[in-house]
Amino acid sequence: MRSEVPELLSEQQVRDHLPPSTAISAMREIMTAVSAGEVIQPVRTVLRGAPAPGAPTGAPAALFGSMPAQIPVAGERWFGIKSVVVNKENPRRGLPSHVGTVTVFSPDTGLPLAVLPASVLTELRTAAVSAVATDALAAPDARVLAVLGAGDQAYAHLAPQLAVRPFERITVWNRTPEKAAALAHWARTTLGVEAVPCASLHEATRGAQVICTTTASSRPFLEPAAVDEGTHINAVGACQPGARELASELVAASAVFLDEHAAAMAEASELLEPGKEGLLDPARHPRGELGAVLGGTVPGRTGGDEITAYLSLGLAAQDVAAAVAVVRSALAGR
Structure with a gap:
């Protein structure tokens, strides 16, 4: 993963490396860091696409969100960005409604390390944060x-x-x-x-x-x-x-x-x-x-x-x- 070309990780690789225990621990730490003022993140930028053919006036076919952040992990500062399209028509096509990528950059060199599928990450981290809230x-x-x-x-x-x-x-x-x-x-x-x-x-x-x-x-x-x-x-x-x-x-x-x-x-x-x-x-x-x-x-x-x-x-x-x-x-x- 130490190259100028980031590695593309599959959905299965994400699931293998992010079991519930790991995800819950990571979300507990990051939520604590957010409220302690240790995270840099703007409110997400959302671009609303043109209406789909036949859709009600003003109803976009899809939304594009851009969500960068710098976070502390194990004494290092990591940059990453989520780029995601939300398309409500996708489920009837057999596709996730949230599709896109999360790119992670090396905390020491800034080189992009990996690109991960946003849909599975969103699914797993959302469920993990809910578990943290329940706990x-x-x-x-x-x-x-x-x-x-x-x-x-x-x-x-x-x-x-x-x-x-x-x-x-x-x-x-x-x-x-x-x-x-x-x-x-x-x-x-x-x-x-x-x-x-x-x-x-x-x-x-x-x-x-x-x-x-x-x-x-x-x-x-x-x-x-x-x-x-x-x-x-x-x-x-x-x-x-x-x-x-x-x-x-x-x-x-x-x-x-x-x-x-x-x-x-x-x-x-x-x-x-x-x-x-x-x-x-x-x-x-x-x-x-x-x-x-x-x-x-x-x-x-x-x-x-x-x-x-x-x-x-x-x-x-x-x-x-x-x-x-x-x-x-x-x-x-x-």
């Missing part, structure tokens, strides 16, 4: 996990969640029942945990101590009535401006935690819209960044009945940290 914010005795959605992120979330809590039961809901049944079957046969598909959202969430929302919804669908007291929520799907999964009233009733404050104030409709509606108390919402909870400067869960919500927007630092973990593991094996 920091969920009730210690949480035993029931509800997963709303049955796409790639839903599958990716299960093993990391099981790594931080000994869940005894997983409930799955999706608007397409066949997809919920497939995910539940996969969890039973692959992970060896009891998993059941549910006919309704309320059936899935009732009794769950942790809920992961992993949908592509643009409208909020998780209402306060569907969430028990003391539940922790990882809101994962609303990672673009305009996307929402949680009802405004639920956000207002929760202790809210963010990836990074500036990014959330620019892009997190999950937080901004309830604020515009006058439902949030600026003194309490949000409570703070996840990394600040990890660093001990912001309180996490303050009571057994408190609902906590981690709004997963995604950061360049997370992508670069995941990519660096892969590259360092690959180099160590040579």
Whole structure:
């Protein structure tokens, strides 16, 4: 990897070098570093393409995001950049909705070391950060996990969640029942945990101590009535401006935690819209960044009945940290 031509790593190589334990450790470290002011990263630049033929006026065919960062890892400063296209038409083509690359540069020479597929890195690091949030914010005795959605992120979330809590039961809901049944079957046969598909959202969430929302919804669908007291929520799907999964009233009733404050104030409709509606108390919402909870400067869960919500927007630092973990593991094996 020490040349002017970066090595192209495959999806399988990324998965091999970024198991849940490695990904969770890397995300815990980088989120702590973000909130400690040790990371340099601008708010991501997004280019909105022209509307697709036949699409509603103003609806872009795709978005292009550019996300650079410099991060500390093992006493070195690493540069990296994620370049990604988000195309909502891709899933029906059998392709990921997020396609692109993450490039990692040598911390000593600046030479590009490796180019990694962004889709699998995004999938794995997002699930790992949710696991970090569950570990920091969920009730210690949480035993029931509800997963709303049955796409790639839903599958990716299960093993990391099981790594931080000994869940005894997983409930799955999706608007397409066949997809919920497939995910539940996969969890039973692959992970060896009891998993059941549910006919309704309320059936899935009732009794769950942790809920992961992993949908592509643009409208909020998780209402306060569907969430028990003391539940922790990882809101994962609303990672673009305009996307929402949680009802405004639920956000207002929760202790809210963010990836990074500036990014959330620019892009997190999950937080901004309830604020515009006058439902949030600026003194309490949000409570703070996840990394600040990890660093001990912001309180996490303050009571057994408190609902906590981690709004997963995604950061360049997370992508670069995941990519660096892969590259360092690959180099160590040579």
